[in-house]
Amino acid sequence: MNQERVDYDIDEHIKMSTQLELPAEVEAGMRRQLEDFRQRLKARQPGRLEALWNSFCYALSTPRVRMLAVSCSILLLAMAALWVATSSTVDSGKMYAATVQKFKLDQALAYTIVLNEQPYVAVDFSWQPPGYERVSTSWGLEIRVDHLKEKKMLLLHYLKKYAFETYPDTGLQNEPSLREYLKSLAPQAEKYLGEKVTEGRSLLGFRSKESDLADPSKYNVLDVWIDAQTGEPHHVDITNYEEGKPVHLMHIANIHLGISQPATHYDLTPPEGYTPLDSADLKTEAGPEAQLPELHAVIKEMPAMTAVVMPMHGSYVQHEMGIAKVEAYLEQSGVPPTGAPFGRYFNTAGTVPEDQLSWEVGYPVSSQRAVNLPFELRTIPKAVMASAMVKGPHGEDETGRWLAFLKSIAGQGYVPAGTAMEIWTEAPDPTDKQGQLTEMRIPVVSAH
Amino acid sequence: MEDQHQEYERFIAPIEKEMMQAVWRITGNRSDAEDAFQAALMKIWKQWGSIGRHPNPRALVLRLCANAAYDVWRGSTRRQKCEEPGIILESAADPTISVIEQLVRQQQQSQVMLAIGHLSRKQGQAILMHTIEELSYGEIAVALNCSEATVRKHIARARARLRKLLAPTVPSITMEVTHL
Numbered sequence: 001m002n003q004e005r006v007d008y009d010i011d012e013h014i015k016m017s018t019q020l021e022l023p024a025e026v027e028a029g030m031r032r033q034l035e036d037f038r039q040r041l042k043a044r045q046p047g048r049l050e051a052l053w054n055s056f057c058y059a060l061s062t063p064r065v066r067m068l069a070v071s072c073s074i075l076l077l078a079m080a081a082l083w084v085a086t087s088s089t090v091d092s093g094k095m096y097a098a099t100v101q102k103f104k105l106d107q108a109l110a111y112t113i114v115l116n117e118q119p120y121v122a123v124d125f126s127w128q129p130p131g132y133e134r135v136s137t138s139w140g141l142e143i144r145v146d147h148l149k150e151k152k153m154l155l156l157h158y159l160k161k162y163a164f165e166t167y168p169d170t171g172l173q174n175e176p177s178l179r180e181y182l183k184s185l186a187p188q189a190e191k192y193l194g195e196k197v198t199e200g201r202s203l204l205g206f207r208s209k210e211s212d213l214a215d216p217s218k219y220n221v222l223d224v225w226i227d228a229q230t231g232e233p234h235h236v237d238i239t240n241y242e243e244g245k246p247v248h249l250m251h252i253a254n255i256h257l258g259i260s261q262p263a264t265h266y267d268l269t270p271p272e273g274y275t276p277l278d279s280a281d282l283k284t285e286a287g288p289e290a291q292l293p294e295l296h297a298v299i300k301e302m303p304a305m306t307a308v309v310m311p312m313h314g315s316y317v318q319h320e321m322g323i324a325k326v327e328a329y330l331e332q333s334g335v336p337p338t339g340a341p342f343g344r345y346f347n348t349a350g351t352v353p354e355d356q357l358s359w360e361v362g363y364p365v366s367s368q369r370a371v372n373l374p375f376e377l378r379t380i381p382k383a384v385m386a387s388a389m390v391k392g393p394h395g396e397d398e399t400g401r402w403l404a405f406l407k408s409i410a411g412q413g414y415v416p417a418g419t420a421m422e423i424w425t426e427a428p429d430p431t432d433k434q435g436q437l438t439e440m441r442i443p444v445v446s447a448h
Numbered sequence: 449m450e451d452q453h454q455e456y457e458r459f460i461a462p463i464e465k466e467m468m469q470a471v472w473r474i475t476g477n478r479s480d481a482e483d484a485f486q487a488a489l490m491k492i493w494k495q496w497g498s499i500g501r502h503p504n505p506r507a508l509v510l511r512l513c514a515n516a517a518y519d520v521w522r523g524s525t526r527r528q529k530c531e532e533p534g535i536i537l538e539s540a541a542d543p544t545i546s547v548i549e550q551l552v553r554q555q556q557q558s559q560v561m562l563a564i565g566h567l568s569r570k571q572g573q574a575i576l577m578h579t580i581e582e583l584s585y586g587e588i589a590v591a592l593n594c595s596e597a598t599v600r601k602h603i604a605r606a607r608a609r610l611r612k613l614l615a616p617t618v619p620s621i622t623m624e625v626t627h628l
Contacts, residue, residue, distance in 0.1 A: 010607045013614065014564075014579040017556035018473040026478045030468045030485045034460075037489045041496070042453050 092192055096206045099226050099233050100185045106257040109179060113252055124254075127179055132266035137416070140348035144266050153268045154277075157348045159403055161277035162270040178252075182236070185224070193223060202228040217243035232257065295401070297386040297408035299444060304382040307342070308335070309362030310375055314355050319343065319395075322361040329375055330363055337363035342423040344380075383418060383443040390440070393433040394424045405440045418443025459505045460492075466506075466581065467513045473580050474517035476557045480524050481517070488516035507591035510581050511573065518572060522565055563613035567606050570594075574602035575610070 103109075107129035124136045131147030140157040154163045186208060193205030203225040211219040223237040236252040270276070310326050312318055323341045330337055346358040362378060371377050386409045390401050402420075409416060420442045427435025460467075471488060475481040491512045492499065502508045564572045573592060577583045585603075589596040 007604075007607055010611055010614075011579045014560050014575065014610070017560040018476075018580050022469055022472045023478070026472060026481055027468055029478070029482050030471070031464075033482070033485055033489060034464055037493070038453075038456050038460075040493070041456050 092204050092206075093188065095204060095226055095228075095231050096189050096224065097187045098231055099224065100187050102231075102257050103182045103185055103233070108256075108258050108260055109182070110254070110256040110259065110261065111182075111252050112254040113178070113250055125179070126261050126265065128261050128266060132261075134261075134266055144268055146266060146268055149268075151268055153270065155271065155274065156277065156403070159277070160274050162274045163277045164268075182252075185222075189224070195228065196225070198225075198234070201234065203234050204228050217241075295388045295390055295404050295408060297388045297405055297412065299384065299386050299409075299412060299414060302383060302385045302387070302441070305364050305380045306367065307362040307364045307378045307380065308371055308375055309344075309360040309378045311360045312358075314357055316357065316359070319361060326362055326375065329371075330365070333369075333371075335365055335369065338366050339364040340423050340425045342421055345420045380421075384445070385418070385441050386412075386414060386416070386444045387439060387441045390438050391434070392436065392438070394436050394438055401438070401440065405442075409442070409444055414444040414446055416442045417445040455496075455500055459499055459509065463506055463509060466510060470510055470513045470576075470581050471517040473557070474514060474561065474576060475521050475524070476561065477524075480520050484517040484520035485513070487520060488513040491516060502590075504587055504590040507577075507583055507587040510583065511577060511591035514573060514576050514581060518564075518569075518576065521561055559614065560610075563610050564606075566613055567609055568602075571602045571606040571609070574599055575606035578603055 108127065110124070110126035113123040113125065124134075126134050131145075133145040133147065134143070136142045142155040142157065143152060144155070145152045151164065156162070189206030189208050191207040193207050196203050196205065205223055205225045208222045208224075209219060210222065219241055221237075221239045221241070223239075225234045225236070226232070227234050233255045234253075235255065238250040238252070240250070308326060308330060310322050310329075312322050326341070327337075341361060341363050343359060343361045346360075347356070360376075360378070369377065386405070388405050388408065406416065420440070423439040423441065425437040425439070427433075427437075429435060467488070468485065471484045472481050475484050492509060495508075495512070499505050499508060564575065567575065570592065574588055577588045577591065578585075583591065585596045585599045588599045588603075592599065592602075
């Protein structure tokens with residue numbers, strides 16, 4: 001007996017065992033149930049959605065109208081998607097227009113410009129009606145302007161010097177023009193960039209492109225990111241493209257509209273301990289140069305550098321102690337330094353109290369390796385830097401050297417854009433202080 | 449409303465008798481049959497919108513009937529285990545069938561359904577649809593929303609299990625068990 005036969009027998013047994021004739025009275029009862037079901041069904045109104053869906057499915061099941069049904073469905077879906085996208089774009093577009101209007105109307109404006117995403121490189125700008133203006137740079141230059149009094153004060157925090165300049169002056173052209181730039185944004189963006197989350201905040205992005213009519217190869221791409229919750233501008237990225245030149249990114253963050261700054265922010269009284277610097281000295285070729293060391297800043301791309309550093313806080317008198325500690329640690333770890341010791345400065349004396357000074361000293365090393373606290377492994381990225389070498393005892397006439405260095409940088413059309421750094425090289429004869437070399441370095445970007 | 453009526457005529461009217469038979473053959477008594485049929489109609493009501501879209505509406509409706517009957521029968525069987533009722537003789541559909549023959553048939557039906565009650569739900573559904581409703585493997589696959597191969601597997605396992613379970617009471621299939 002084969003398997004099929006066996007299967008047949010069991011199937012037949014089940015079939016025969018359940019082959020119960022349906023009694024008439026049971027069938028009658030079921031028919032009443034069916035009739036009741038039929039009546040209820042006749043009275044049943046399908047929901048709109050169900051009716052639409054049923055029609056759609058019925059259409060799909062009919063070959064002749066399948067293509068039509070599919071086409072209509074695709075069209076409906078496309079329209080729905082367009083409606084959703086358009087409504088979203090319209091809403092976000094309104095938000096952008098409102099933000100642009102805020103830029104235009106709010107007189108008080110403050111923001112920080114971060115150049116090429118370098119850390120600690122920033123320009124804080126603020127404007128307060130009816131005509132107060134302040135620019136504070138991370139490289140120790142501060143300018144306060146009172147447009148009502150037509151008076152401008154320059155503070156050189158590295159040098160603890162101040163100067164008053166004749167108004168108007170060309171020294172602040174970039175910042176006010178950026179303010180005007182932000183105040184004159186077009187009410188409509190060219191492109192909606194979508195949504196991103198930054199620091200837990202949902203931001204909506206809008207892009208505009210501005211070409212230079214005289215030179216089509218030059219153009220700016222402006223991305224405005226707006227807080228989706230508050231409608232306030234969060235940050236603006238301006239990317240400058242120019243043929244044959246590196247791309248510059250200007251990140252404008254910490255934007256505050258309509259917030260009043262304290263009066264001291266724009267006070268034109270020189271800080272205590274600052275001595276006057278004749279503004280004429282900064283403009284003429286003769287005079288101060290005679291007192292400043294002769295040096296020429298060289299602009300060049302410096303390779304990345306790995307170093308073991310020791311973060312420092314407070315007074316600069318700790319330099320020797322800090323360097324000695326790093327040196328001892330490297331010797332103990334069996335890691336030979338690959339270069340001279342250096343110091344890097346994240347803020348400037350004069351801009352913060354002495355106990356808040358933040359800096360570090362370290363030695364370059366050849367490779368990445370784990371280090372123990374308080375030491376840290378630091379990678380200083382490749383960057384275009386200004387560099388100048390001066391001869392003489394380390395730490396001697398620092399203000400004069402840096403002033404000459406910054407002047408040389410400015411004279412070549414660059415502005416500082418990074419953490420200031422000094423590298424100290426001993427003379428062949430360690431007792432020869434006059435033979436010591438100090439290299440000053442600072443990342444720079446083109447001022448144009 | 450007219451559409452609903454047309455759909456009833458299209459999907460339900462042609463298989464009314466099959467629906468009732470399916471429920472009756474599984475439940476085997478009037479009370480359970482009417483409960484099961486009502487439950488089946490409720491399920492059909494709920495799924496009315498999707499019946500017309502189903503690739504095999506007949507198989508779907510019969511599956512709903514069989515499932516409802518199977519569920520009611522299992523519930524009834526559990527209650528009977530507790531209550532130990534006597535056999536309730538249903539009035540004969542065919543007056544020519546003797547009372548004895550009727551009792552035997554009910555006894556056989558009860559044994560088969562008890563054995564089917566030991567199968568998994570899918571196996572039970574598949575074997576009932578195959579033997580009682582005489583649906584093809586393809587139709588069962590559509591009704592159970594699985595592949596035809598899976599249906600064959602369910603049915604093969606159901607048969608094997610039923611042979612073992614029914615062997616003591618059905619000598620004719622005892623021998624075949626040894627050939628497996």
